[in-house]
């Protein structure tokens with residue numbers, strides 16, 4: 001059987017064009033446009049940095065305006081003309097729509113959208129959980145990501161990629177963090193469903209699951225757990241260290257690049273082997 005003849009003309013052309021490109025060009029995103037939410041610090045900033053390094057125009061969005069400007073100016077001067085910032089709270093649906101519109105107005109296209117903004121306050125033991133904490137977690141981690149996917153998909157065409165930052169909490173439980181873990185399981189369900197829905201349009205939808213990663217937000221969490229007198233249940237990684245934010249960013253770059261052109265709906269776990 002001639003399997004090649006069973007591909008659609010478009011599928012064959014796209015696959016052959018990727019296969020013909022040298023490996024260094026597969027990570028070259030010159031002329032592409034990326035949006036990263038929660039880009040003022042931590043994992044989002046590291047992802048924005050790698051995307052800018054790969055040549056993309058990067059629109060960094062965050063609700064922390066001061067940190068956002070500091071983050072932008074921490075990036076190399078020669079990339080600055082390709083980087084812009086926007087104050088956005090991902091829980092405000094019109095803000096997220098405006099973010100997508102701005103990206104397209106500025107560059108005429110939208111190739112990558114990284115839903116990274118997320119919060120991780122402990123919801124605590126189930127018998128004591130305050131519903132308000134759950135509402136906050138779900139508002140940012142589920143609704144914010146959902147609306148981000150919607151607005152991105154409205155502007156994207158073939159070859160575009162949505163990347164959702166989940167967590168190893170999307171595949172395993174953690175006592176005292178049930179609200180967060182539930183929200184990240186939801187991100188995985190959303191990723192898989194949208195991959196099925198948007199595949200026919202040539203849009204890939206991926207997720208990444210960081211293990212414990214050094215970031216300002218995580219340091220604040222660990223401080224608050226210790227101050228509350230709780231013992232930290234540490235997860236030990238076979239590779240013997242925590243992630244740095246750039247460990248996540250390099251895999252994020254792979255996930256959106258054409259190196260991964262035939263991957264969609266997948267969760268890439270970056271945890272030094274913690275969950276193996």
Ligand SMILES: NC(=O)c1ccc[n+]([C@@H]2O[C@H](COP(=O)([O-])OP(=O)(O)OC[C@H]3O[C@@H](n4cnc5c(N)ncnc54)[C@H](O)[C@@H]3O)[C@@H](O)[C@H]2O)c1
Nearest residue numbers: 038040042043063089090117118167212213215216217218
């Ligand atoms: N650090 C970890 O160990 C770890 C592990 C697994 C998953 N994650 C996920 O990675 C992502 C980034 O985490 P981080 O550790 O870099 O956190 P961080 O707190 O250091 O940075 C998060 C950024 O997101 C922004 N943000 C939060 N809510 C927002 C909102 N409503 N609108 C716009 N921006 C908002 C914050 O202002 C901040 O700049 C989150 O989705 C988190 O759940 C982190």
